[in-house]
Amino acid sequence: MTLAEVPLALMLVGLIAYAVLGGADFGAAFWQLGARGGTRSEARREHAYRAMGPVWEANHVWLVFVLAICWTAYPEAFASIFSTLSVPLFVAALGIILRGTAYAVHAGTAREIERQAIDSVFSVSSILTPFALGTAIGGIASGRVPVGNAEGDLLTSWVNPTSFAIGTIAVATGAYLAAVYLAGDAARAGLDDLAAAFRTRALVAGAVTGAVALAGLLVVSLDAETLRDGLFGWPAILALVASAAAGLTTLELVRRGRFEPARYLASAAVAAIVVGWALAQRPELLPGLTVEEAAAERPTLIATIVGVALGAVVLVPSLALLFGLVLRGRFDREATEADAEARRGTVAPHRRPSGGLAVLALAIGLPLTLVAEGGPVQAVGVVALLAFVAFGSAALGFAAAAVAARDDDG
């Protein structure tokens, strides 16, 4: 791998994470489509929201991560893609808005009719968004995005057989992943009815996804020669075989009710498809534009790689913490009395923060900020003013809260 390809590899990592994590969030909403009232569908709905709750925002950020690396490391490719594919990408953007808004407000729904309205928006946008993103990927993969500002056809670049095949695959894999994950989450929480319900869905969705993927390969073979030659050539064919094998094994694991290993193998099946696409297209990013040609200058590539590496030092343990808490079921169980007792605050005899530091900081910051003409003096002044705000808020906020919390007057 050359330096110019490293950011692309990072993008693929992000894309895989978005496909297996974000994709499953989209899929979880898919299973709410057309759900009517009734306790069983209500239980499924609650389960899906609860499973998604702690993770969907983080899962969603992978998309921003991929875009940001793309425009930094391969700016002209990014610009070509977003101008030619502006229609499906804008549709995806609208879907993202509707979906996020529906998610944000679902907790406030009280009446059945509100619930159904919100759920419908949520489900429809959760199908629309991955489909639209899939058509955009189809446009890139089938070589319909030339280099340049909206140089490609605004319509046929995404209304074409390959785009629709990949859009359908995106929706199907999301539904499949979600069913596997939700079955696993239900089994972990001891909700056997739900686990059985999602097991059935996972088996059906797995079979359908496999069929859609095969049909998709056929469509691609007829529609996009270059992509076909890449996919069925070495080494991309390995990834396809691996994906098929992982998918079939997952089905068997789900059938036996072994949801935890199935969770990882299902993700691997989806990841292999993304890798296969990348290998099939190598070394071209867009028709006539290789990765090497598209890449930014060395300093930008190095800064991006180092920046992502440093970010990973923070991100990886944070994600491990979040998913550890979720997968160990720490957010599932209800609090017991004993827990509540243990969690009560450590109440130390406390002093109120004093305002002395705040006054000192103000005495330094005020004159320096006013007099300085930029440079370090200005910096010291501004930092002192910020310290005034911080110390002052602590001291005065504490005192004001104590006054406000008194039982008598206001």
Added chain:
Amino acid sequence: MSPLVLAAAAPFAPVDQEYLFEARQMQALSFAVHIPLVCFGIAFPAFVLFMEALWLRTGDPVYRTVAKRWSKVMLALFAVGVVTGTILSFELGLLWPSFMASFGDVFGLGFTLEAFSFFVEAIFIAIYVYGWDRLSARAHFLAGIPVVIAGFTGSLMVISVNAWMNNPSGFTLEGGRVTDVRPLAALFGNDYLWHELVHMYLAAYIVAGFLTAGVYAWGWLRGRRGRYERVALVVPLTVAALVTPVQILVGDWAAREVAREQPAKLAAFEGLHEAEEGAPVHLLGWYDGEQVQYGIELPRLLSLLAFHDPDARVEGLADVPADERPPVNVVRVAFQTMVGIGFALAAVSLVYLFVFVRRRRLPRSPWFYRAVVAAGPLSVVALIAGWVTTEVGRQPWVVYGRMRTEEAITGAGSIPIGYASLVLVYAGLIAAVVWILRRLARAPVEIPAGPGGVAPVVAGPAQPEREQDGRQ
């Protein structure tokens, strides 16, 4: 430079785009919806944590109740902020591909790093909000701290890009091509970064502080004056009241930097046509293309403000070619709106601080509470006006002095449809946000009994020792 790259440059030559104005409006709408949410992303976690800290220090459950209820608001607003922020990153490519193609490698790193702040914020907000009653008190409080830090680093990264657009460096333009790219110097070696960052970061506390306090001030006027409401009123109000006067000093610093680096923008703030020594400020009025009509003249004030010298020479709009001047009246009105509201908010702040420091109680006049109610929406107006000042003031440039906005735009013809649908969807989003906030506010306030079995009456130092015994 290889011939291939040169060949790839031609497709990003300026295009004819009928809908430049619509594209700018669309971008502005997306910012206007997103930025108030950003304020809550930055400042609200700090308010929630402050409440939780009060609970941990005093053991008074009222603070925990406030923190817990607010954290639900925090999560809902963050969720909406996640999507409106994502839309902005889409729009960079959907609307301004030539800008991205030419300069993405110079400033893009800022957004790449911002993604990590975004991750950290999303992860720890989830742990914090879903961790109530699930994590130990200490672990729960600690889980909130990365959210506050990420709110700061996220603003740092995003503002580094905006500061670069206003004061670009870290690259060389050779025959229309960007070479010799130094991304770190471009983003972080920029004088403009610091005042923009501090100004925006403080603005977030002002907006979130006054809007939150305004909700409870409204309740106060309608008779909801219990302990819960009073506590929820004073903490954000205290922070906003301390930040607002400081913001005026920071604004003065920002204006001096603008005077030095973007003289045409500063001239537009005032509507100063010809360069002048001892330039005045006109309050209100209208710039007619030559001078300000009907304004109230304050002699020498512009020189004093811009250079801290009443006789300093201030460059005028006539010093730059006519096609490089920003739309003066938009910038001028926005600037005066921001400054005017800023001083009004500072006045409310000082009244509050004076009454509290001198008398150790809250103000009692309903007029004070009416002013706090008004301060919330006004602070949002000032926030938007401030961004209009700096962003419209940057026009006609997308990269100041280097690339004009019309050179940045997409060649795709779908802008009007996109704009119309975004307006509809954002109207729905705003309605939904208002709806959920009202729903969350309507849930009855339940303050659990204190550890001793009764709600603590006084949250003072005398009280908690009993609780500590109870815990051992």
